[in-house]
Amino acid sequence: MPYRAPVSDFQFLMDHIIGFDEVTKTDQFSESTPDMVDAILTEAAKMCEEIIAPLNRAGDLHPATLENGVVRTSPGFADGYRTITEGGWVGMSASPDVGGMGLPMTLTTAVNDMMSSSCLSLQLNPLMSQGQIEALEHHASDAIKDLYIPKMISGEWCGTMNLTEPQAGSDVGALRSKAEPNGDGSFAISGQKIYITWGDNDFTQNVCHLVLARLPDGVPGTKGISLFMVPKFIPDADGNPGKRNSLKVVSLEHKLGLHGSPTAVMEYDGATGWLVGPEHGGMAAMFTMMNNARLGVGVQGIGIAEAAYQHALGYAQERTQGKAGGSGTIIEHADVRRMLATMKAETYTARAIALMNAVAIDMSTATDDAGWKARAAFLTPITKAFGTDVGIETANTGIQVHGGMGFIEETGAAQFARDVRVTAIYEGTNGIQAMDLVARKLMDGGDAAFRLLEEIEQGAEAAKATYPDLAEAVWQSAESLREATEWLVAQSDLNQRFAGAVPYLRAFARVLGGHVHLGSAMAGDAARVKMASFYIKRLLPEHVGLLAHVREGADDLLAITVDDLVA
Ligand SMILES: Cc1cc2nc3c(=O)[nH]c(=O)nc-3n(C[C@H](O)[C@H](O)[C@H](O)COP(=O)(O)OP(=O)(O)OC[C@H]3O[C@@H](n4cnc5c(N)ncnc54)[C@H](O)[C@@H]3O)c2cc1C
Numbered sequence: 272m273p274y275r276a277p278v279s280d281f282q283f284l285m286d287h288i289i290g291f292d293e294v295t296k297t298d299q300f301s302e303s304t305p306d307m308v309d310a311i312l313t314e315a316a317k318m319c320e321e322i323i324a325p326l327n328r329a330g331d332l333h334p335a336t337l338e339n340g341v342v343r344t345s346p347g348f349a350d351g352y353r354t355i356t357e358g359g360w361v362g363m364s365a366s367p368d369v370g371g372m373g374l375p376m377t378l379t380t381a382v383n384d385m386m387s388s389s390c391l392s393l394q395l396n397p398l399m400s401q402g403q404i405e406a407l408e409h410h411a412s413d414a415i416k417d418l419y420i421p422k423m424i425s426g427e428w429c430g431t432m433n434l435t436e437p438q439a440g441s442d443v444g445a446l447r448s449k450a451e452p453n454g455d456g457s458f459a460i461s462g463q464k465i466y467i468t469w470g471d472n473d474f475t476q477n478v479c480h481l482v483l484a485r486l487p488d489g490v491p492g493t494k495g496i497s498l499f500m501v502p503k504f505i506p507d508a509d510g511n512p513g514k515r516n517s518l519k520v521v522s523l524e525h526k527l528g529l530h531g532s533p534t535a536v537m538e539y540d541g542a543t544g545w546l547v548g549p550e551h552g553g554m555a556a557m558f559t560m561m562n563n564a565r566l567g568v569g570v571q572g573i574g575i576a577e578a579a580y581q582h583a584l585g586y587a588q589e590r591t592q593g594k595a596g597g598s599g600t601i602i603e604h605a606d607v608r609r610m611l612a613t614m615k616a617e618t619y620t621a622r623a624i625a626l627m628n629a630v631a632i633d634m635s636t637a638t639d640d641a642g643w644k645a646r647a648a649f650l651t652p653i654t655k656a657f658g659t660d661v662g663i664e665t666a667n668t669g670i671q672v673h674g675g676m677g678f679i680e681e682t683g684a685a686q687f688a689r690d691v692r693v694t695a696i697y698e699g700t701n702g703i704q705a706m707d708l709v710a711r712k713l714m715d716g717g718d719a720a721f722r723l724l725e726e727i728e729q730g731a732e733a734a735k736a737t738y739p740d741l742a743e744a745v746w747q748s749a750e751s752l753r754e755a756t757e758w759l760v761a762q763s764d765l766n767q768r769f770a771g772a773v774p775y776l777r778a779f780a781r782v783l784g785g786h787v788h789l790g791s792a793m794a795g796d797a798a799r800v801k802m803a804s805f806y807i808k809r810l811l812p813e814h815v816g817l818l819a820h821v822r823e824g825a826d827d828l829l830a831i832t833v834d835d836l837v838a
Pocket of ligand 1: 441442466
């Protein structure tokens with residue numbers, strides 16, 4: 272079934288659920304009128320449906336390869352990339368001062384969702400550039416900004432992020448790459464980086480690597496890390512790609528999925544680089560890129576969930592099996608209906624959370640308000656982990672809807688599951704996201720969390736007269752979540768929080784989902800009411816078990832010794 276972009280869902284969420292009108296009321300984003308939003312969504316949908324989605328299978332069947340040190344990309348990817356860059360989609364949210372369109376992150380998020388559905392492997396390339404542009408805007412010198420950002424926005428050059436080393440994965444502070452001053456303002460970067468997404472390609476004139484490395488006086492751990500711009504070709508005096516830098520792709524990984532995205536082992540051998548941000552301030556600068564990418568990766572999960580759902584829906588409407596009644600196809604069976612309704616409701620929930628997250632980012636950019644900043648920071652790990660979990664679960668259910676054909680590659684159902692699996696791992700594993708949520712993001716005493724819970728309860732109050740049962744269920748779930756949040760905030764031993772971090776994050780997303788679906792029932796048509804009822808009665812109750820897990824703390828878990836595990 273060909274991909275159809277869910278433009279009406281984006282529009283409904285923007286008009287009724289996520290508070291996008293607040294964004295358009297700010298001076299900064301006042302040009303995002305309904306007509307402009309409609310035009311952008313429609314244009315992006317057309318590109319994704321007609322140009323990008325047809326490339327997805329080719330990327331899977333014909334992976335990127337390394338030939339004599341040169342990366343050759345999958346068939347059609349160069350043209351697809353050109354279409355994306357010529358449409359201006361890379362610099363949608365970049366500031367007009369540096370050649371961007373200055374549009375809200377909310378719109379970029381919707382467009383990234385569509386591009387992820389269409390071809391995740393290819394979409395990763397502009398996603399990396401978007402993150403790098405934001406990091407440079409905030410932390411680079413004017414000289415670096417002026418030279419690199421316009422080229423990245425135009426797509427002539429693209430960006431990567433280089434954190435991971437063999438001994439430094441989740442523990443970035445363990446990295447060993449070195450930076451030695453050259454005495455002329457530049458630095459010599461040496462070390463090996465692994466798993467570098469789009470480490471090279473054969474369609475941009477230059478590849479701009481943002482590399483984390485340690486200066487000679489850098490202390491051990493994250494506090495001694497600095498960030499460097501290390502281009503594949505060193506720009507000449509006119510800003511054109513000049514001398515080849517001393518860096519190379521050593522090999523490409525053979526992966527479970529995302530075959531079209533070259534994942535490189537990179538070697539830097541005294542490569543020339545320039546500092547981005549202050550010395551030893553690399554992690555703060557890289558966090559700008561990582562936060563952008565965390566929202567982006569959550570949205571990748573949602574995009575794949577949408578594509579997997581559409582695929583399964585199409586198959587279920589054609590396959591006849593058993594005494595199904597009605598159309599005679601498997602979509603008439605109650606269990607298949609359950610699977611499809613779950614896929615649809617979950618994708619919608621995760622999408623709404625990601626867009627709420629993007630609205631909070633836009634509001635903090637436009638107003639510099641601490642409350643919006645805290646809300647964006649709180650929602651980011653939820654968007655990343657829940658969005659990618661939904662992607663994985665939905666793609667998996669998509670295979671189940673297909674029966675045996677789901678396990679056969681030709682249907683494409685398996686590719687979604689293979690491609691999306693890594694999204695729960697990269698950009699900080701989902702476990703690390705959950706630990707961030709219960710530790711750093713609750714350091715405000717739970718303020719950002721409690722504000723969200725107040726909104727959820729207000730929404731439930733407002734819906735009480737119209738949908739009393741649904742509203743009561745959502746209100747109760749928010750109360751349970753409030754009690755669990757208070758319990759977590761009271762734990763000074765972080766292990767007590769970490770033991771239940773993953774279930775807590777999921778419970779928060781669940782309850783937010785209740786809020787979103789209840790709001791959709793209030794504002795939408797009969798179909799949205801039925802979907803809200805399905806979600807609130809059948810999926811929301813999961814929060815009870817999740818929160819019971821949270822409040823067990825760590826003692827019984829850590830009492831299970833290594834010996835017990837190997838016994
Ligand atoms: C396809 C792909 C593309 C990638 N792209 C990039 C890229 O472009 N740039 C880049 O720099 N990196 C990239 N990565 C690397 C990715 O970010 C790391 O794989 C990820 O951060 C996890 O690190 P790791 O693989 O070393 O796993 P580990 O850190 O060894 O983790 C193993 C397990 O232990 C858990 N764990 C680790 N530490 C803790 C802790 N303190 N507390 C609790 N649990 C813990 C993890 O959650 C995980 O379940 C990519 C990886 C892949 C597979």
